[in-house]
Amino acid sequence: MAILEARGIVRTYGQVVALDEADFTVEAGEVTALIGDNGAGKSTMIKILSGTEQPEGGTILFKGKEVKLSKPADARNLGIETVFQDLALCPHLDAVNNLYLGREVKRKGLLGALGFMNRKEMKEGSVGAFSELGATVRTLTEPVGSMSGGQKQSIAVARSASWANEIIFLDEPTAALGVVQTKNVLEMVKRVRDRGIGVVFISHSMPEVLQVSDRVQVMRRGRRVAVYKTSETSLEELVGTMTGALDEEVA
Amino acid sequence: MSAQTALAHELLDTPRMSVWRRLSRVQAAQIVIVLVVLCVIFSIMAPDAFPTVFNLRSIILNTSIFAVLGVGATLVIITAGIDLSIGSVLVFSSVIGAQVMGAMGAQGWGAALAGTIASIAAGAVWGLINGLLVAKAKVPAFIVTLGTLGAALGLAQVITGGIDLYEIPTVLVDTVGFGNVFAEVPTLTVIAAAICVLGGILLHKTRFGLYTYAVGSNPEACRRVGINVDRQLIGVYVISGTTAGIAGILSVAYFQQTTIGGNSMTALTVIAGVVIGGTSLFGGIGTIFGTVIGLLIPVMLQAGFIIIGVQAYWQGVVVGMFLIGAVYLDGVRRARAFKGSGKKSKPLQVGGLTLRGKEKEG
Numbered sequence: 106m107a108i109l110e111a112r113g114i115v116r117t118y119g120q121v122v123a124l125d126e127a128d129f130t131v132e133a134g135e136v137t138a139l140i141g142d143n144g145a146g147k148s149t150m151i152k153i154l155s156g157t158e159q160p161e162g163g164t165i166l167f168k169g170k171e172v173k174l175s176k177p178a179d180a181r182n183l184g185i186e187t188v189f190q191d192l193a194l195c196p197h198l199d200a201v202n203n204l205y206l207g208r209e210v211k212r213k214g215l216l217g218a219l220g221f222m223n224r225k226e227m228k229e230g231s232v233g234a235f236s237e238l239g240a241t242v243r244t245l246t247e248p249v250g251s252m253s254g255g256q257k258q259s260i261a262v263a264r265s266a267s268w269a270n271e272i273i274f275l276d277e278p279t280a281a282l283g284v285v286q287t288k289n290v291l292e293m294v295k296r297v298r299d300r301g302i303g304v305v306f307i308s309h310s311m312p313e314v315l316q317v318s319d320r321v322q323v324m325r326r327g328r329r330v331a332v333y334k335t336s337e338t339s340l341e342e343l344v345g346t347m348t349g350a351l352d353e354e355v356a
Numbered sequence: 357m358s359a360q361t362a363l364a365h366e367l368l369d370t371p372r373m374s375v376w377r378r379l380s381r382v383q384a385a386q387i388v389i390v391l392v393v394l395c396v397i398f399s400i401m402a403p404d405a406f407p408t409v410f411n412l413r414s415i416i417l418n419t420s421i422f423a424v425l426g427v428g429a430t431l432v433i434i435t436a437g438i439d440l441s442i443g444s445v446l447v448f449s450s451v452i453g454a455q456v457m458g459a460m461g462a463q464g465w466g467a468a469l470a471g472t473i474a475s476i477a478a479g480a481v482w483g484l485i486n487g488l489l490v491a492k493a494k495v496p497a498f499i500v501t502l503g504t505l506g507a508a509l510g511l512a513q514v515i516t517g518g519i520d521l522y523e524i525p526t527v528l529v530d531t532v533g534f535g536n537v538f539a540e541v542p543t544l545t546v547i548a549a550a551i552c553v554l555g556g557i558l559l560h561k562t563r564f565g566l567y568t569y570a571v572g573s574n575p576e577a578c579r580r581v582g583i584n585v586d587r588q589l590i591g592v593y594v595i596s597g598t599t600a601g602i603a604g605i606l607s608v609a610y611f612q613q614t615t616i617g618g619n620s621m622t623a624l625t626v627i628a629g630v631v632i633g634g635t636s637l638f639g640g641i642g643t644i645f646g647t648v649i650g651l652l653i654p655v656m657l658q659a660g661f662i663i664i665g666v667q668a669y670w671q672g673v674v675v676g677m678f679l680i681g682a683v684y685l686d687g688v689r690r691a692r693a694f695k696g697s698g699k700k701s702k703p704l705q706v707g708g709l710t711l712r713g714k715e716k717e718g
Binding site for chain 2: 177178181189191192193194195196197198202206207208209211219220221222
């Protein structure tokens with residue numbers, strides 16, 4: 106059974122129909138690639154499933170039960186984390202503080218009640234999180250704003266992965282990265298999946314999709330038009346479905 | 357596996373930057389050098405008058421009230437906000453404090469204590485008004501605090517008819533105003549130093565401080581992880597108002613009267629000190645230590661100029677140049693730090709007003 110299932114999601118922006126009764130499913134321990142041309146509704150779907158935006162119609166089922174994700178915290182409480190394209194890191198803070206942002210470990214007793222943090226524990230936790238995912242973070246004490254795009258991406262992914270118990274959404278995690286950095290992030294994606302977490306990632310790179318995903322869901326014009334097992338599909342088929350060329354052939 | 361462990365060890369072994377290294381990276385370090393150089397120059401030019409206990413005492417005494425204001429101002433500016441109202445809030449708080457003390461007979465510790473509490477509370481209320489308007493009503497901080505700058509001073513004048521209040525308990529003046537804790541160490545300065553230390557601990561060691569930096573660094577990121585950005589901003593403005601209230605009662609104790617007409621430049625002096633001390637108007641960067649040093653410079657310049665016989669008015673000219681230089685250096689440093697990170701530089705926004713660059717989309 107799917108951990109998360111969206112059925113018949115509708116979302117419009119004025120005259121534009123971003124999602125037109127779209128379906129989407131996330132399975133545990135699988136990497137699901139979400140592909141589609143620009144404007145197909147991929148980002149809108151992720152925003153709705155992460156509680157950032159509200160659907161106008163349709164239902165969302167979490168482990169078979171209907172849920173309402175009216176704010177990001179609702180999704181987070183279910184163990185759903187999202188890495189948006191802008192990464193949402195604080196450039197002036199270091200990797201540790203970014204990783205634990207909003208979930209700082211307090212000290213015990215009175216000092217903790219006064220708001221003092223257990224820096225040592227957070228640092229060790231960060232080292233654990235980064236090394237487990239093979240994140241390419243070279244320093245824990247420099248502001249992340251001075252780091253490379255790949256390192257920042259690693260931190261953002263590691264942050265979400267550390268807190269996600271069920272699902273992690275990645276909106277084009279490799280869009281701005283070089284070859285080596287992309288490889289590292291894809292490696293992280295696999296490691297997160299191997300923990301039993303459902304990973305959803307949006308990508309425009311078909312080789313990447315074929316390399317890392319277990320399943321591909323294709324969206325076009327606000328609808329999910331196809332679901333493929335990655336092992337049983339091909340680049341031509343994916344591109345054809347994305348652009349609608351296959352439909353026309355069938356028609 | 358072994359590669360992972362090696363990485364883990366390497367990361368864990370990265371020494372926490374030593375205090376000295378961290379300090380050397382902040383603008384405050386360069387400013388300390390400037391301060392020391394000024395000190396040496398004045399001492400050489402006036403060896404009998406400048407490096408004296410009396411002179412140094414008056415320099416730190418004159419910096420003390422500014423430093424208290426500087427604690428709040430630093431926090432606000434780290435959130436990429438601005439609080440122009442602190443001078444007026446100081447006046448308003450001191451008027452409220454003096455009125456309460458006057459009503460209680462203006463004698464004894466009871467009156468002094470009640471006046472102190474009233475003054476601090478009055479400051480906090482103005483801070484709360486500023487904070488609510490900035491965080492909830494989304495009015496740019498520059499405009500909100502420009503408005504309360506006028507409003508707080510205006511109300512202080514309405515309450516007093518524009519005439520300063522002189523009924524201040526003698527005990528307050530003798531201890532806080534002119535007293536020494538020991539030797540030549542003024543009580544006023546000790547109080548100010550304690551507030552700076554507390555402010556520093558709050559800013560650098562607690563989660564509140566971390567969120568202050570975080571909100572100034574990337575408010576959207578804070579919202580995404582569930583930090584209550586509005587509450588943080590309100591808290592920071594309340595602290596700024598509170599420190600202005602504390603400064604109000606200290607000022608009353610020091611001058612033995614309210615100073616309704618004497619604080620029109622106070623906010624700008626403090627903000628200049630904060631910025632000279634390395635706190636970035638862009639938000640996300642700043643230290644209380646830097647602010648204290650940044651505030652000492654104008655006071656020391658003034659004292660030095662008077663002693664060596666330069667017109668004291670030159671102080672304004674020199675401080676102005678320091679201020680511009682400090683912001684220029686901040687810009688250079690930011691450009692260097694974030695170069696090649698693929699991120700366009702944030703538009704220069706001060707208190708919600710875009711001064712340079714495009715408004716961020718989305």
